[in-house]
Amino acid sequence: MSTLSKKTKGQLLEIAEELNIDVSDCKVKKDVYEVVKEYFIKNANDFDENSKFYELASISKLGSGKKSTIYIEGENGDVKQIDVIEDEDIETEEAEDENDDEENGNGEEEDIDDDEDDEYNEDEGDDNEDDDDIDFECYTNLVKAVQHGTLREYMELKNYEIRDYLGDPYTLNEITFGLESAFLLYSLSSFTSLDTYFSSSVSQYLPNSLLKLPTLTTETFSFQNGVTVLLWYLAAKVFPVFFSYYVNFTYDFDRDAFTEALAKLFVSILIFKTDIGFNSITDELKYTFSFGNVTLATFKHFLFVSTLTLRDVFGNWILLNALFTSILALYANLAFV
Numbered sequence: 001m002s003t004l005s006k007k008t009k010g011q012l013l014e015i016a017e018e019l020n021i022d023v024s025d026c027k028v029k030k031d032v033y034e035v036v037k038e039y040f041i042k043n044a045n046d047f048d049e050n051s052k053f054y055e056l057a058s059i060s061k062l063g064s065g066k067k068s069t070i071y072i073e074g075e076n077g078d079v080k081q082i083d084v085i086e087d088e089d090i091e092t093e094e095a096e097d098e099n100d101d102e103e104n105g106n107g108e109e110e111d112i113d114d115d116e117d118d119e120y121n122e123d124e125g126d127d128n129e130d131d132d133d134i135d136f137e138c139y140t141n142l143v144k145a146v147q148h149g150t151l152r153e154y155m156e157l158k159n160y161e162i163r164d165y166l167g168d169p170y171t172l173n174e175i176t177f178g179l180e181s182a183f184l185l186y187s188l189s190s191f192t193s194l195d196t197y198f199s200s201s202v203s204q205y206l207p208n209s210l211l212k213l214p215t216l217t218t219e220t221f222s223f224q225n226g227v228t229v230l231l232w233y234l235a236a237k238v239f240p241v242f243f244s245y246y247v248n249f250t251y252d253f254d255r256d257a258f259t260e261a262l263a264k265l266f267v268s269i270l271i272f273k274t275d276i277g278f279n280s281i282t283d284e285l286k287y288t289f290s291f292g293n294v295t296l297a298t299f300k301h302f303l304f305v306s307t308l309t310l311r312d313v314f315g316n317w318i319l320l321n322a323l324f325t326s327i328l329a330l331y332a333n334l335a336f337v
Contacts, residue, residue, distance in 0.1 A: 169257035265322035
């Protein structure tokens with residue numbers, strides 16, 4: 001199993017979800033990694049050897065700061081032992097001993113000073129919280145970044161977030177499928193002007209700019225287009241996800257991005273490269289001139305026409321997309337081994 005730092009953001013989020021770790025405030029992979037790592041360090045002893053997170057917890061614990069002991073001599077000659085954690089930003093405070101006479105003599109004055117300090121600290125704390133909110137917005141909000149002159153830092157943060165988002169193979173699979181699906185829906189859509197659906201008596205009261213707006217025709221929502229979209233969704237999404245869930249080499253995570261992309265490539269080759277034989281054409285001719293109960297013939301007809309439609313819309317470049325995402329997913333898996 002790879003170390004925690006080599007996990008992708010998606011894998012870290014799955015670990016956090018399974019262990020009920022709150023990462024809702026984490027925007028980038030680095031923040032998620034720090035929260036999950038801190039959880040493993042604090043709860044390393046709760047994972048036994050049979051737990052699938054045992055090795056991650058052990059490695060995280062070994063990677064935490066090492067504890068050392070120092071001795072400090074006080075004013076009255078007492079020697080105090082203090083534990084210090086190296087490589088961690090943990091502040092230690094040295095306790096000061098005070099005499100009983102000083103405590104009794106200055107007790108009232110100290111109470112008054114403490115009250116004043118508390119009031120001052122509360123006001124200062126509120127100001128600091130406001131300042132923190134402003135500072136946070138200066139780096140995460142474009143308008144605030146322009147106002148406070150932190151546009152460069154804002155762009156650097158967004159650049160890091162984009163790189164982190166696109167560095168996840170699961171994200172690439174989703175983006176590719178989304179773009180392909182949008183192109184398919186656009187190709188299957190036909191448009192007309194809005195005035196087609198209004199009578200002349202109604203159109204005369206509407207502005208011409210409104211009447212010329214492009215509008216989907218009723219042919220767009222045909223049964224044949226529905227079957228085509230369904231076939232595409234089953235081939236490019238349902239089957240690859242199902243396959244990647246059971247043929248999974250990442251062990252701890254729900255899906256394997258590489259096997260998902262590979263399954264999509266395999267199905268795409270079947271749909272776009274399988275030759276259409278003489279039998280298929282003969283069945284189409286029989287379906288055209290047949291009457292009565294043709295349930296099986298109807299199913300084969302719509303499957304045949306949907307396949308031809310997908311070939312006409314995508315051509316060969318869908319295979320290149322599937323091959324490209326497969327290579328990227330494979331590289332991502334190898335990079336984190």
